[in-house]
Amino acid sequence: MSHHHHHPKHHELRRAEFSERALAFAADYAAFAFVWYLILKVIDPGLPVFLNENGTLVAAALAALFLVYQTFFSCEGRVSLGKRLLGIRVADSDGEPLDFGRALMRALGYVPSSLFTAGFFWTLVDPHGRAWHDIAAGSFVVSDNRLPVQRGRVLRLSAGFLVIAFALAAGWHGIWEARYLKLMTVAHAKAGLREFDGLQKTYYAQNGRYAGSLFALAEASVDPRGFLRDMAVLYDLKAFRFKTDAAGWSVATRARDVDATLVAAHGP
Numbered sequence: 001m002s003h004h005h006h007h008p009k010h011h012e013l014r015r016a017e018f019s020e021r022a023l024a025f026a027a028d029y030a031a032f033a034f035v036w037y038l039i040l041k042v043i044d045p046g047l048p049v050f051l052n053e054n055g056t057l058v059a060a061a062l063a064a065l066f067l068v069y070q071t072f073f074s075c076e077g078r079v080s081l082g083k084r085l086l087g088i089r090v091a092d093s094d095g096e097p098l099d100f101g102r103a104l105m106r107a108l109g110y111v112p113s114s115l116f117t118a119g120f121f122w123t124l125v126d127p128h129g130r131a132w133h134d135i136a137a138g139s140f141v142v143s144d145n146r147l148p149v150q151r152g153r154v155l156r157l158s159a160g161f162l163v164i165a166f167a168l169a170a171g172w173h174g175i176w177e178a179r180y181l182k183l184m185t186v187a188h189a190k191a192g193l194r195e196f197d198g199l200q201k202t203y204y205a206q207n208g209r210y211a212g213s214l215f216a217l218a219e220a221s222v223d224p225r226g227f228l229r230d231m232a233v234l235y236d237l238k239a240f241r242f243k244t245d246a247a248g249w250s251v252a253t254r255a256r257d258v259d260a261t262l263v264a265a266h267g268p
Contacts, residue, residue: 013095015129016088016141017152018121019159025120026162028082032069036062067107074139075103086155088143095142102137109133117166182257185234189255192234193265200249200267210249212242236260 016024040058073080074090077097083089090106092098098106110133113119119132126135134140147155196217203211203220211217214231218224231237239254250266 013091013142013144014146016086016143017147017155018123018129019152019155020086020088020143020147021123021131021141022120022159022162023155024080024082024086024088026082027085028069028080029066031081032066033062036065067110070110071100071104071107074098074106075100083141087145088141090139091142092139095140098137098139102139106133106137106139109136178258182259182261185257186255186261186263189234189257189261189263190265192230193251193253193263196249196251196265197267209246210244212244212249214240214242235263 070080072078073083075098079089090098090103092102109119109131113122113132122135123129123131128140130140199217199220200210203209203217206220211220214228214237218227221227234256236254236256239252239260241252243250248266248268250264252262252264254260255263
């Protein structure tokens with residue numbers, strides 16, 4: 001029985017462009033993450049999908065399985081879903097499939113390549129278009145077809161958008177998210193203290209003096225337990241300092257942001 005599928009000779013191979021590789025990787029990861037999400041939701045709808053309280057373990061398991069997937073589909077002639085969509089494959093220097101050992105080494109190389117994604121972007125400067133994980137495994141990403149000019153333009157544009165989106169996402173998580181959360185937390189904390197004015201007036205009308213503690217102030221609210229629960233979300237309860245006299249009241253405490261920002265209010 002003859003095998004009709006043979007790989008073209010090495011000189012007919014074309015090394016895959018960065019744009020093709022980036023889109024193939026994104027497609028692989030998106031498909032993988034989607035299947036992972038569905039599995040987790042079937043097992044337990046309450047499980048963290050990526051990262052929260054005990055989500056670090058979940059994210060590590062996802063990463064490990066992704067490396068297994070990449071190993072399996074980078075050796076012995078197999079091609080991952082993303083690379084199949086883009087018409088590219090992993091090969092050795094002769095254009096032949098990798099063996100399991102080299103495919104495993106290549107997949108493990110994703111870990112150092114992921115540091116600031118520098119290893120992936122190395123394909124742009126390497127003369128053979130290799131990422132760090134390719135250099136480690138002696139592998140190349142190739143195509144058996146020429147890249148039509150029009151398709152090449154579309155791919156480069158798509159990859160450009162992908163890189164920009166990734167940079168924005170990384171910037172959001174690494175820089176802006178914490179700042180945004182801090183600003184919002186402090187803003188909510190300040191807004192919460194403004195409500196003290198109405199409660200102090202109610203308390204004064206009932207008792208002829210201003211409330212000198214959070215628990216006393218809670219008595220003036222419609223739902224004392226709910227009031228204290230809300231306070232615990234917004235503020236460090238141990239940090240509350242009340243000052244009252246016949247003329248008025250003041251309160252200072254710390255918001256629950258990363259810097260424990262001091263917030264204060266006074267009246268009347």
